[in-house]
Every structure is written in structure tokens, then in C-alpha cells.
Amino acid sequence: MSADVLALRPDYRALLLVATGLVPGQGEAGAEALLRRAEAHAITLLEDRPVEELAHVASWREAYRAFGAKPQRTRNSLEALTRRAPSGLPRVNPLTDVYxxxxxxxxxxxGGEDLDAYRGSPRLVRADGTEAFDATSDGQEVLEHPEVGEVVWCDDAGVxxxxxxxxxGRRTALRADTTSALFIVDALDAVSDADLRAVAxxxxxxxxxxxxxxxVAERLIGRVTRTDRGEVPS
Structure with missing residues (x-):
């Protein structure tokens, strides 16, 4: 993680989990039950407040503004999912559904990534604007570039x-046949270290x-002293 990212949000931590030995097609029933629990939880959370006033959503909105993003236009993944949950979360594949x-x-x-599609180690940096990002727009494959100063996760091949x-991105997205996966859990001060351990x-x-x-191996990086219960492959 680069120092200029931490300068934006000194309270930032990332919990990295690597899972190996995954069997494609396993766990559909369990993932469906978990999705239904999440949908019910979101309905309860939003009974007395709008999504943008939830503590961690609000913190991420502030973080987005810090590097020039407009959170009302590009919503952090937590906000996007929480908004969608009351009317039904997407059903993609068990790995994606679980996270x-x-x-x-x-x-x-x-976030969840196919570890076998990585080129080198994951890292969090502020973009210089030349990095490649392979995405999909209107059903078509497109190559984009982040804005200068944007906070991005990347590897040796791009964003x-x-x-x-x-x-x-499309290149490292989890697939139905993924057997090794990397999960990244992002946290700001609204989430305690104990909360992060519960997520893990x-x-x-x-x-x-x-x-x-x-x-499963996990590693916590960021503001706190790093804690390892295994080794994340480089």
C-alpha cells in the first residue's frame, strides 16, 4: 500500500484473504441463504435512515471526495449493494454471492478476485492515469484508464x-470455475479491528x-500493526 493512499485516509485498513482449493459449483444453497439474510438485514438498517447516513457508507463517501470522485455518481461498493439489497441482491456465482x-x-x-489471473502482487496506489483497466460497457469489452490521483488496486498488468x-475489472473477475480467490475487505474508522476480525x-x-x-490465509494491513494468520502469496 502506497504512502500517498494512507495520507488520504490514515484510518484505512485492508483485510486480505486468500482462499485455495475451491470447488466450482459448490455452495449454491448456502450462498442463497446468506443472500436472503443480507437482504433482510438491509431492510432493517434502512427502516429509519437513508443509506448515505449509515456510518461506514458515509465514511467512504468522504474518502471518495478526498481524491476527487463524486460519491453520488460513483458509489462505493458497500453503498451500491446496500441500496440494492431490499429489492434483491444479484445472483452471480457462489463465490461472488457469498462476498x-x-x-x-x-x-x-x-471485493473478490481470481488469484490465478493476477500478474504479480496486488497493491493499492494512486494512479498516474496511464494504467490499463479492462472493463465492459454496454456489453462490449473496452479499455479504460483511471484518472490521475485516483485510488486503484492494481497488479503488474494494470488496474x-x-x-x-x-x-x-474483467480480467481478474471471479468466474464459475475459479479455484483460488483473493478477497479484499476495506475499512475506515467506522469499522473497528474487532469488526474486521468478525468479517474474516x-x-x-x-x-x-x-x-x-x-x-484460507489472511493478512491485515494499514494503520494497525500487521497481523498474520497465514501468508498471502506474492
Missing amino acids: NAISVLHQVPV TCRRWNWRQ TSLSDHLRDLGPDVR
């Missing part, structure tokens, strides 16, 4: 997620339902 549900239930942005946690436990437990030999 989307965990995001809403724990009120943290969560994997734009605007911190707004939009993930919940996500790990559900991932282990996606195959008999699933192994």
Missing part, C-alpha cells in the same frame, strides 16, 4: 479495481463450505 452478502451483513466493502472499491471469521467459514480442502 456480496458478507459485505451487506457486516457493512464493509468487499484490477477502480476508485478504491467502486468497479472491478464469517467469510472464512463460508468459504470453507465451498470445498472439502479449502484453505
Whole structure:
């Protein structure tokens, strides 16, 4: 993680989880039940306040403004999912469904990537504007570039997620046949370290339902002293 990202939000932490041994097609029933819990939770959360007033959503709106993004136009992934949840979260594949549900239930942005599609290690930087981002627009594959100063996750081949946690790229997206995955959980001060540990436990437990030999390693980076319960591959 680059120092200029932490300069924007010194309270930022990232929880990285790597899951290996995933079996494609496993866990559909469990993922569906988790999605339904998340949808019900969102309805309860939004009974007495709009989504933009939820604590972590509001913090991420501030973070977006800090690097020049307009949060009402490009919503962080947590806000986008929480807004959608009362009318139904998307059903994509068990891996994606699980992390989307965990995001809403724990009120943290969560991203999922196919680890085998990575080129080098993931890193969080402020873009210089030349990086490649392979996306889809109106059903067509397009190559985009982030804005100068935008916070992006990237690897050696280009951007994997734009605007911190707004939009993930096509190249490293989770697929129905993914067997090794990287999950990134983003947190600001509205989420405590104890809350993050609870996210790690919940996500790990559900991932282990996606195959008999699933192994999960996690690492917490950012403002706090790094805590390892395994090693994230480079």
C-alpha cells in the first residue's frame, strides 16, 4: 500500500484473504441463504435512515471526495449493494454471492478476485492515469484508464479495481470455475479491528463450505500493526 493512499485516509485498513482449493459449483444453497439474510438485514438498517447516513457508507463517501470522485455518481461498493439489497441482491456465482452478502451483513466493502489471473502482487496506489483497466460497457469489452490521483488496486498488468472499491475489472473477475480467490475487505474508522476480525471469521467459514480442502490465509494491513494468520502469496 502506497504512502500517498494512507495520507488520504490514515484510518484505512485492508483485510486480505486468500482462499485455495475451491470447488466450482459448490455452495449454491448456502450462498442463497446468506443472500436472503443480507437482504433482510438491509431492510432493517434502512427502516429509519437513508443509506448515505449509515456510518461506514458515509465514511467512504468522504474518502471518495478526498481524491476527487463524486460519491453520488460513483458509489462505493458497500453503498451500491446496500441500496440494492431490499429489492434483491444479484445472483452471480457462489463465490461472488457469498462476498456480496458478507459485505451487506457486516457493512464493509468487499471485493473478490481470481488469484490465478493476477500478474504479480496486488497493491493499492494512486494512479498516474496511464494504467490499463479492462472493463465492459454496454456489453462490449473496452479499455479504460483511471484518472490521475485516483485510488486503484492494481497488479503488474494494470488496474484490477477502480476508485478504491467502486468497479472491478474483467480480467481478474471471479468466474464459475475459479479455484483460488483473493478477497479484499476495506475499512475506515467506522469499522473497528474487532469488526474486521468478525468479517474474516464469517467469510472464512463460508468459504470453507465451498470445498472439502479449502484453505484460507489472511493478512491485515494499514494503520494497525500487521497481523498474520497465514501468508498471502506474492
